[in-house]
Amino acid sequence: MGCELCPRRCGADREIQPGFCGLKKELRIARIAPHLWEEPPVSGRRGTGAVFFSGCSLRCVYCQNGEISHGCAGRTFTPRELADALKRLTDLGMHSISLITGTPFVPQILEALALYRPPLPLVWNSSGYETVETLRMLEGTVDVYLPDLKHYSARMGRLCAGAPDYFTVASAAIREMCRQTGSPVLGEDGILQRGTLVRHLILPGLTGESMKLLTWIRDTLPEGTPVSLMRQYVPCNGVSVPGLNRRITEQEYRRVLAHMQALGLPGFVQEAEAADRDFIPVFNRDESFI
Numbered sequence: 001m002g003c004e005l006c007p008r009r010c011g012a013d014r015e016i017q018p019g020f021c022g023l024k025k026e027l028r029i030a031r032i033a034p035h036l037w038e039e040p041p042v043s044g045r046r047g048t049g050a051v052f053f054s055g056c057s058l059r060c061v062y063c064q065n066g067e068i069s070h071g072c073a074g075r076t077f078t079p080r081e082l083a084d085a086l087k088r089l090t091d092l093g094m095h096s097i098s099l100i101t102g103t104p105f106v107p108q109i110l111e112a113l114a115l116y117r118p119p120l121p122l123v124w125n126s127s128g129y130e131t132v133e134t135l136r137m138l139e140g141t142v143d144v145y146l147p148d149l150k151h152y153s154a155r156m157g158r159l160c161a162g163a164p165d166y167f168t169v170a171s172a173a174i175r176e177m178c179r180q181t182g183s184p185v186l187g188e189d190g191i192l193q194r195g196t197l198v199r200h201l202i203l204p205g206l207t208g209e210s211m212k213l214l215t216w217i218r219d220t221l222p223e224g225t226p227v228s229l230m231r232q233y234v235p236c237n238g239v240s241v242p243g244l245n246r247r248i249t250e251q252e253y254r255r256v257l258a259h260m261q262a263l264g265l266p267g268f269v270q271e272a273e274a275a276d277r278d279f280i281p282v283f284n285r286d287e288s289f290i
């Protein structure tokens with residue numbers, strides 16, 4: 001049977017050819033290294049051990065990691081090699097392990113984790129565009145879900161990722177994530193041991209979409225579900241969607257932030273200084289792998 005791991009359900013026989021995500025069957029990874037710039041309960045002071053998988057099943061036109069999501073930069077790994085890398089990250093004293101955009105490789109990731117399960121919170125960092133069936137394969141293994149919630153309207157899902165069903169799919173996926181993890185549990189060190197933390201990146205000219213998404217979170221997800229409001233959008237890849245060729249304004253950020261505060265949503269906000277930091281890691285160089 002062809003691959004149906006993600007909502008594209010493109011049915012590719014990845015033994016023979018890549019699917020919509022650009023990936024054949026072999027596990028492919030762009031970067032394995034400590035990462036300091038996730039939310040405080042994920043990376044803490046010492047960082048999270050981040051594994052950036054190559055390719056992506058959503059492939060947003062404005063992706064800030066286009067080299068890996070569209071270009072599939074990286075190299076192949078066996079599950080044994082991934083297990084060994086997870087052990088090295090653990091030995092470095094990371095607070096958590098983050099598996100980033102791993103959906104097309106869920107079977108191989110589970111194989112690696114059967115060989116070595118880090119004794120740390122395991123974070124599944126995703127676009128939010130996931131099937132409930134694939135998420136159920138991760139139940140009992142993933143401790144923390146860190147999904148994006150990107151677009152509310154079918155129009156923006158279509159324009160930005162060719163996915164008019166984005167909100168329908170992601171909203172069901174995030175409800176499933178919350179069901180699996182329950183309410184957030186913080187350790188004594190302030191690191192999230194269990195829970196779902198929803199990220200939202202504000203896009204220029206689309207504060208109305210942001211506000212609808214935040215309202216949906218308040219109305220639908222369990223009380224206390226934290227939100228990370230991000231303002232770091234930078235036009236990338238010569239993005240052609242009208243209006244997305246600039247950064248957001250201070251006024252736009254303040255408008256969405258005020259709405260989040262009025263809703264009483266707990267979580268994290270990104271200060272301007274942090275939004276200006278270079279969040280785009282280096283890929284495909286010697287230092288990409290510990």
Ligand code: SF4
Nearest residue numbers: 003006010019020021
């Ligand atoms: S993970 Fe890739 S190959 Fe599998 S259904 Fe999604 S796009 Fe197709």
